[in-house]
Amino acid sequence: MLYPTTPDDLRRRRLIVAGIAAALLLIAFVTYALLVHRTHSPSTNAQIDTAQDTVELTPVETKPVITELPALRPTSDPETFAQQVAEAMFAWDTATLLTRTDHIEQLVAVADPTGESTPGLVADLDNYLPTQGAWVELAKYETRQWLTVDSVNMPTKWAEAQIQAGNELLPGTTALTIHGTRHRAGIWEGDPVASQHDVAFTIFLVCGPSYPECHLLRLSMLDKPLD
Structure with a gap:
């Protein structure tokens, strides 16, 4: 049996249909939001992981490898030459590839061209440089040395002495006497250490008019200069 549809029935049906539509719309929106979240979350995590894995590398400062000593600059000035010789005599670094022989050869290169005083000069230099055994031991502590010249007189x-030597010179x-400070530095049990010591010695050299440039003859004993 059919009953006539009243205006109230139509309003209820419309409300029911509207409610169902709203519920479906809400479900669809929530589902979409979940899908979007799942899609973007791995990318965000990957960005975080990437940021955590990125490490800024600081360049390591490396010490230049020195394989050859520079030649002393030619000069006709006795004081300039004596200061160069003095600094070269004390400037060595056991942490390099250079040997004590290299330092001897650097100074023999400016020795008397006649060669007459060269054997004595080599013996003098041996007394200023560490022995080979000491050189190897000092290398364990990366020991280096240099000289600060205070005076050249x-x-x-x-x-x-010139009068006594007569025509032999x-x-x-x-002769020029050097007063200065010997510096040493190195590493001891992982910590840097340093020391300094006053030194004095005499350099015997020959310049003009015999030669256009100065040449090294002999050295006094360390800390026993000619007064």
Whole structure:
């Protein structure tokens, strides 16, 4: 039996249909939101992981490898030459590839061209440099040394020595006494250490008029300079 549809029935049906549509729309929106979240979450995590894995590398400062000593600059000035020789005598670093022989050869290169005083000069230099055994031991502590020159002066007794030598000395032969500070530095049990010590010695050299440039003859004993 059919009953006539009243206006109230139509309103209820419309409300029911509207409610169902709204519920479906809400379900669809929630489902979409979940899918979007799942799609983007791995990418975000990957970005975080990537950021955590990124490490800024700091360049390691490496010490330049020195395989050859520079030659002493030619000069005709006795004081300039004596200071160069003095600094070269004390400038060595056991942490490099250079040997004590390299340092001896650097100074023998500016020795007397006649070669007469060279054997004595080599013996003098041996007394200034560490022995080979000491050199190897110092290398374990990366020991290096250098000299600060405080003064370069002609000994007061040099004039007397020239008179006694007579004609045995070439013209332009002179003696200059160096006063300075010897510095040493190295590594001891992982910590840097340093020391300094006053030194004095006399350099015997010959310049003009015998030669256009100065040459090294002999050295006094360390800390026993010519007064």
